[in-house]
Amino acid sequence: MASVVSDSYNICEGQSVTLGSSGGLFYEWSDPNGTLSGTDIPNPTATPVTTTNYSVTVSDNCPNNVEVFDIVVNVNDPPVADAGRDTCVLSGQIYELNASGGIAYSWDNQDLIVGSTFTANAQVQLIDSTTIFTVTVTDVNGCADTDQVEICVVDDPTELIEEVSVMTPNGDGKNDALIFRGLEAFPENKLTIFNRWGNIIYQTVGYQRDGLLWEGLRDGEELPPDTYYYVLEFAEFKIKSSLTILRD
Numbered sequence: 464m465a466s467v468v469s470d471s472y473n474i475c476e477g478q479s480v481t482l483g484s485s486g487g488l489f490y491e492w493s494d495p496n497g498t499l500s501g502t503d504i505p506n507p508t509a510t511p512v513t514t515t516n517y518s519v520t521v522s523d524n525c526p527n528n529v530e531v532f533d534i535v536v537n538v539n540d541p542p543v544a545d546a547g548r549d550t551c552v553l554s555g556q557i558y559e560l561n562a563s564g565g566i567a568y569s570w571d572n573q574d575l576i577v578g579s580t581f582t583a584n585a586q587v588q589l590i591d592s593t594t595i596f597t598v599t600v601t602d603v604n605g606c607a608d609t610d611q612v613e614i615c616v617v618d619d620p621t622e623l624i625e626e627v628s629v630m631t632p633n634g635d636g637k638n639d640a641l642i643f644r645g646l647e648a649f650p651e652n653k654l655t656i657f658n659r660w661g662n663i664i665y666q667t668v669g670y671q672r673d674g675l676l677w678e679g680l681r682d683g684e685e686l687p688p689d690t691y692y693y694v695l696e697f698a699e700f701k702i703k704s705s706l707t708i709l710r711d
Contacts, residue, residue: 479510489503492519518531542564542606544565552617562584566603620700623648623649626643631708632679646671649697651669658691659691
């Protein structure tokens with residue numbers, strides 16, 4: 464009796480699968496996209512780029528012994544792995560890696576990770592030099608993707624972050640916004656700006672991330688020329704300084 468192993472297969476992008484049929488002397492496969500290894504064999508290999516419907520006609524020397532089977536191969540998109548933002552840590556600081564994009568995770572550099580490497584959030588023990596960690600993310604379909612994150616190590620954060628003491632937000636394109644050079648190495652931060660009386664006039668987390676900048680405004684209104692104060696906070700340290708706003 465003619466039969467097929469399965470009428471439905473699930474594969475990931477870039478994978479192949481063997482289609483199985485039996486019970487006949489002759490096999491004739493439809494191959495709409497030219498993705499079968501053969502069209503007259505019982506078990507061809509299919510390598511479709513997108514979900515594809517195939518059919519196989521199984522027969523023998525008897526004219527009435529002809530059966531047709533439809534088979535679909537579903538091609539699942541891969542997940543999008545995200546190993547997190549490149550960042551820097553202070554020497555001696557333990558850092559937590561944070562990945563997303565799937566239901567299962569596997570990190571490399573296992574000797575540098577405390578505890579399980581098969582988790583989205585992995586604790587990195589003390590590293591003394593810039594290190595790249597790679598995570599493999601797997602989704603519900605068993606499809607995988609990889610991503611990398613670079614962790615640099617500094618002894619003194621001021622080696623990277625340049626304090627700002629003056630702003631001139633007059634629209635000339637120079638020094639119009641509060642920009643800390645080197646802050647991109649520390650995306651997990653919190654910025655609070657105070658006036659001379661200690662009132663908070665601006666506060667945000669992830670400052671300078673995704674283009675977030677402060678241009679000397681409060682509730683959309685320009686702040687007057689004066690001396691203000693800011694605290695830039697990180698997991699293990701903070702930077703405090705005064706900030707003078709000058710306007711023409």
